[in-house]
Amino acid sequence: MERFNLAGKAALVTGGARGIGFAIARALGARGASVAIVDLDAEAAHRAASQIHDARSLGIASDVTDRGAMQRAIATVVEHFGGLDVVVANAGIASRVATFRAMAKESFERVLEVNLMGVYRTVDAALPEIVKRKGHVVVISSIYAFSNGGGASPYAMSKAAVEQLGRALRVELVQHGASASVAYFGFIDTDMVHQAIDQDPLADQLLATLPRPLRKRLPPSAAGEAIARGIERRQARIIRPRRWTVMSVLRGVLNPLADARAERDETIQSLMGQIDARASEDQPTTA
Numbered sequence: 347m348e349r350f351n352l353a354g355k356a357a358l359v360t361g362g363a364r365g366i367g368f369a370i371a372r373a374l375g376a377r378g379a380s381v382a383i384v385d386l387d388a389e390a391a392h393r394a395a396s397q398i399h400d401a402r403s404l405g406i407a408s409d410v411t412d413r414g415a416m417q418r419a420i421a422t423v424v425e426h427f428g429g430l431d432v433v434v435a436n437a438g439i440a441s442r443v444a445t446f447r448a449m450a451k452e453s454f455e456r457v458l459e460v461n462l463m464g465v466y467r468t469v470d471a472a473l474p475e476i477v478k479r480k481g482h483v484v485v486i487s488s489i490y491a492f493s494n495g496g497g498a499s500p501y502a503m504s505k506a507a508v509e510q511l512g513r514a515l516r517v518e519l520v521q522h523g524a525s526a527s528v529a530y531f532g533f534i535d536t537d538m539v540h541q542a543i544d545q546d547p548l549a550d551q552l553l554a555t556l557p558r559p560l561r562k563r564l565p566p567s568a569a570g571e572a573i574a575r576g577i578e579r580r581q582a583r584i585i586r587p588r589r590w591t592v593m594s595v596l597r598g599v600l601n602p603l604a605d606a607r608a609e610r611d612e613t614i615q616s617l618m619g620q621i622d623a624r625a626s627e628d629q630p631t632t633a
Contacts, residue, residue, distance in 0.1 A: 350482055350525075350580050353378030356427035358420070360410050360468050361437030363390035365536035366486070368397075369570025370434055375399050377574055379432070382423045384408045410437045410464030416471040424475060431481035432577060433472035435465040438486060438504075439631045440542040443497045443549040445618065448625040454500045456631050461504035465511065480523035482577050485512040489532045489590050492597040494605055496614075497552055497621050516582055527576050529584040530594065533563045541632045552617050562587050 357374045361367040362383035371381045371394065380402040385391040388407030395405035404426055408419040423430050438461045441453045465485055476483055488505035495502020512528035519525055533539060533553075543549045553561060569586055576584035585591045593600060608614050 348580075350578050352432070352574065352578060354380075355431040355481075356380045356382070356423065356429055357432035357434065358382040358384060358423050358430060358472065359434040359436055360384045360408075360464070362434075363387060363394040363405075365538065366531065366534055366566050366569045367434075367436040368394050369566035370436060370573045371395075371398055371403075371570075372567075373570040373574035374432070374577075375403060377578070380404075380427045382406055382419075382427070384410070384419055384437070410435075410468050411459050413467050413471070416467050420471045420475065429479055430472060430475040431479050432484070433468060433476060433481075434484040434486070434573065435468040435508075436484075436486045437464055437468070438538075439633070440501050440538055441498065441631050442542070442624070442629045443546055443552060443621050444624045444629055445497065445622040446499045448622050449500070450625075450629040453629045453631050457500035458504050461501065462507050465508050469511070469515070476524050477519070477522045482524065482580060483512070483515055483519070483526040484529055484573060484577060484584075485509075485515075485526070486529050486531070487512065489530055489585075489593065491530060492594055492601065494601070494608055496608060496618065497549070513582075525580040527573075527581050527584055529569075529573055529576065530586075530590065531569055532587050532590050533561060534569050534586075535563045535565055538632045539563070548617060548621050552614070552621075555611065555614050555617075559589055560593075562589070 357379045359367050359371045362371045363385035371383050375381045375398040381398050382404040383391050383395045384406045391405035395403040406419050408415045441457050485508050487509040490502040491505045491509040509528050515526035572584050572586045
């Protein structure tokens, strides 16, 4: 496909008031795109939009899990900017580390509702405009789409499902002159990572069982720039940090080996025992 020039295009980014979403919005705005930032927090959405551009940005309060709300958000963007060329389904949350057995059902289902159904409802509402304008869809998956999700099964489930949605869209949209990307992020230095990992000793210890090179963190700006470049090139896959690319390509070989190691490793199994005891503890999701 030809290079996608973002100048003069209209984009919508969910979860765009902070972290990766805000970095994506800034990178798109810097390339001349008009950007709508969707967030649950109206004040945060408007504040973030004001930092992008005076005239080419818009803050919208909306809940990605609410189909009607997302349809209204898309209609607002189309009315304000005259159309919609790019949608980035970025909004997501994480649960506190716990085994499937120990995790509160409300937390488990909330993660799936936001990370999977929220992405689905965002794309579903935006797709008619994307097809009409031969635009581009980005869905945010994760390295957990091809890594063992022990201790974070709803997050891993949602990201694996989002990967499959993005791959299918990539093939299905060709006939319309539109395209889609799947973005896979490792550890980006965001509030969600701080809440889910840094403020939880067991999660931090579980992370420490990964090889040190895979624990590298990138600033949100690196993720935002990667998404913007990926859209310009209509890339199928966007992976950051890049060192996770090898894991993605060789997942069929490496995953069975990694799973077998996790089953035998005394440190990992000790941690699993501790997080399996969390059934009686508070299990909040990240904001």
